[in-house]
Amino acid sequence: MSLFIYNSLSRTKEKFEPLHPPLVTLYVCGPTVYGHAHLGHAKSYVSFDVVVRWLRHSGYRVKYVQNITDVGHLTDDGDEGEDKISKQALLEKTDPMEISQFYTKSYYEDMDRLEVQRPNIAPNAAGHIPEQIDLIDELIKTGHAYEVNGNVYFSVESFPEYGKLSGRTDQEALQSGARVEIRSDKHHPSDFALWKKAEEGHLMKWRSPWSIGYPGWHLECSAMSMKYLGETIDIHGGGMENKFPHHDCEIAQSESVTGKPYVRFWMHNNMVTVNGIKMGKSLKNFVNLKDLFNIFDPIVIRFFILQSHYRSQLDFSDVAIRASQTGLEKLQETYKRLLTAPTYSGDLPFDEFDKVKLQTHEFDQKIKDALHDDFNTPIAISVIFEFIKNVNSVLDKHGKLQEETANCAKDFIETYAGEVLGILKSREGLIATAARDGGKLLDGIMDILLDLRADARKNKDFALSDKIRDQLLGAGIEIKDTKEGASWSKKSGV
RNA sequence: GGCGAAGUGGCCGAGUGGUUAGGCAGAGGUCUGCAAAACCUUCUACAGCGGUUCGAGUCCGCUCUUCGCCUCCA
Numbered sequence A: 001m002s003l004f005i006y007n008s009l010s011r012t013k014e015k016f017e018p019l020h021p022p023l024v025t026l027y028v029c030g031p032t033v034y035g036h037a038h039l040g041h042a043k044s045y046v047s048f049d050v051v052v053r054w055l056r057h058s059g060y061r062v063k064y065v066q067n068i069t070d071v072g073h074l075t076d077d078g079d080e081g082e083d084k085i086s087k088q089a090l091l092e093k094t095d096p097m098e099i100s101q102f103y104t105k106s107y108y109e110d111m112d113r114l115e116v117q118r119p120n121i122a123p124n125a126a127g128h129i130p131e132q133i134d135l136i137d138e139l140i141k142t143g144h145a146y147e148v149n150g151n152v153y154f155s156v157e158s159f160p161e162y163g164k165l166s167g168r169t170d171q172e173a174l175q176s177g178a179r180v181e182i183r184s185d186k187h188h189p190s191d192f193a194l195w196k197k198a199e200e201g202h203l204m205k206w207r208s209p210w211s212i213g214y215p216g217w218h219l220e221c222s223a224m225s226m227k228y229l230g231e232t233i234d235i236h237g238g239g240m241e242n243k244f245p246h247h248d249c250e251i252a253q254s255e256s257v258t259g260k261p262y263v264r265f266w267m268h269n270n271m272v273t274v275n276g277i278k279m280g281k282s283l284k285n286f287v288n289l290k291d292l293f294n295i296f297d298p299i300v301i302r303f304f305i306l307q308s309h310y311r312s313q314l315d316f317s318d319v320a321i322r323a324s325q326t327g328l329e330k331l332q333e334t335y336k337r338l339l340t341a342p343t344y345s346g347d348l349p350f351d352e353f354d355k356v357k358l359q360t361h362e363f364d365q366k367i368k369d370a371l372h373d374d375f376n377t378p379i380a381i382s383v384i385f386e387f388i389k390n391v392n393s394v395l396d397k398h399g400k401l402q403e404e405t406a407n408c409a410k411d412f413i414e415t416y417a418g419e420v421l422g423i424l425k426s427r428e429g430l431i432a433t434a435a436r437d438g439g440k441l442l443d444g445i446m447d448i449l450l451d452l453r454a455d456a457r458k459n460k461d462f463a464l465s466d467k468i469r470d471q472l473l474g475a476g477i478e479i480k481d482t483k484e485g486a487s488w489s490k491k492s493g494v
Numbered sequence B: 001g002g003c004g005a006a007g008u009g010g011c012c013g014a015g016u017g018g019u020u021a022g023g024c025a026g027a028g029g030u031c032u033g034c035a036a037a038a039c040c041u042u043c044u045a046c047a048g049c050g051g052u053u054c055g056a057g058u059c060c061g062c063u064c065u066u067c068g069c070c071u072c073c074a
Helices: A039-057 A084-091 A096-113 A125-141 A171-177 A217-229 A240-258 A289-295 A298-306 A318-340 A350-372 A377-398 A403-420 A427-436 A439-458 A462-474
Strands: A004-007 A012-015 A023-028 A061-066 A145-148 A151-154 A192-197 A212-215 A233-239 A263-269 A272-274 A314-316 A477-482 A485-490
Touching: A004 A263, A023 A039, A023 A217, A039 A061, A039 A096, A039 A233, A039 A263, A039 A272, A039 A289, A039 A298, A039 A403, A061 A217, A084 A096, A096 A289, A125 A145, A125 A151, A125 A192, A125 A212, A125 A217, A125 A240, A151 A240, A192 A217, A192 A240, A212 A217, A217 A233, A217 A240, A233 A240, A240 A263, A289 A298, A298 A318, A298 A377, A314 A318, A318 A377, A318 A403, A318 A485, A350 A377, A350 A403, A377 A403, A439 A462, A439 A477, A439 A485, A462 A477
Parallel strands: A023 A061, A023 A233, A233 A263, A272 A314
Antiparallel strands: A004 A012, A145 A151, A151 A192, A192 A212, A477 A485
């Protein structure tokens, strides 16, 4: 089966072939850096992280560009809108540059903790003013844009397909219910700003042929996408709320200049709701990631996000995340069990062959099919859970695995849970965690304690063995007696 | 008002014409000195009403409800 991707433009799943294999050009709308990242950012960038990881795993060379918006994104689309970064700078009594740098750093911190791989290129809008000016210039020359009082607007009437992505093609009808204030400067109410003249006191401004001012928000993505990825890119991703107007505007600007399709596959991730209602600034129910990470391990959040499909709405609630946490612990525990399970060489019993070795290949196919079907991570996860159930079942019965089977199983989990989905703590990560917590010293002490306890149990001195177990639990270490012997793990977190 | 998505068992969440999604929680069991974990078995489903079909959670129509976008948002 080959990869199928749901294309928002055609509203169907289409077979994906890059324009210039093995290269895949991918652009994803990045954050506007005027505040800390929230759960919505996490859903979007974790989703596209899996897209990138899966494409790379499938053998493509992905060139991934994700912008940082540090200028031009206004608080509303009318002419009265303020620049978000500037507004925050005034609020925090500092420089816009400091604001954008501070929150850019914060954003990457959060994404790193979510195991989101960094884009290959992360251009910022303020660093690409000349490119944006050139684009505007070209649009004016070709009759797609006009200047009024130092402002430049894109003329939607010059691009008959305007609105094709969102289905908002009837501009007259749109105006009746529109809440955007109609301004006299625009030739048509739907026209949007490419360049705006800076008002007095405006902090971020640049010289241009039309005025001292700043670019409109929609422009940066067109300019930077075309600069780094070419005039036609394979995939453009972003949040669903950006379909209109942002992405429709991008299409209009770009295709008006090049006369070529701007994007071959549009991918839009759905939104996060909180207890059933949207997360909105006005509703004051944003779930800040840094706050959330104080309660849950970031990898739990990542797992929680990937348990639903990227095109589905994700409802955040405490109980839902707790359920995910327990589930993920089970996966991690099985992986740890697999790493430490005794192995043997030689023939393997039928059930081991049937449940693990044979099924590894079947599960491998199932999980590939799932991910090839528009990145169906919930199915992929369900396959991993079926698999670990079988591994546990065999280990319960035999207490060991044939070496080759064990390697197969480890490889399966490391590939899909680790490399592709990023929900597994790596061997190195597990070792690193142990090292941070006292490392080898603690390992040594625990070996002694478990040894003592095993002796006590052998002598049926259960009072002593239970005392060791209970007191360790009180100290945050949990003992489990399994067929392979006693094991211990830290209780807190995952 | 326009554009769009969706209503699945106690909760979360896939599926989209015929065969177990999966996770969490519940019940019974195996194992264990006990516990935990794991494993086995198991109860609650497809908003409602019509229609198409040999057969529909899955297709079509209507009704009801929810959510998103059209303002700022990933």
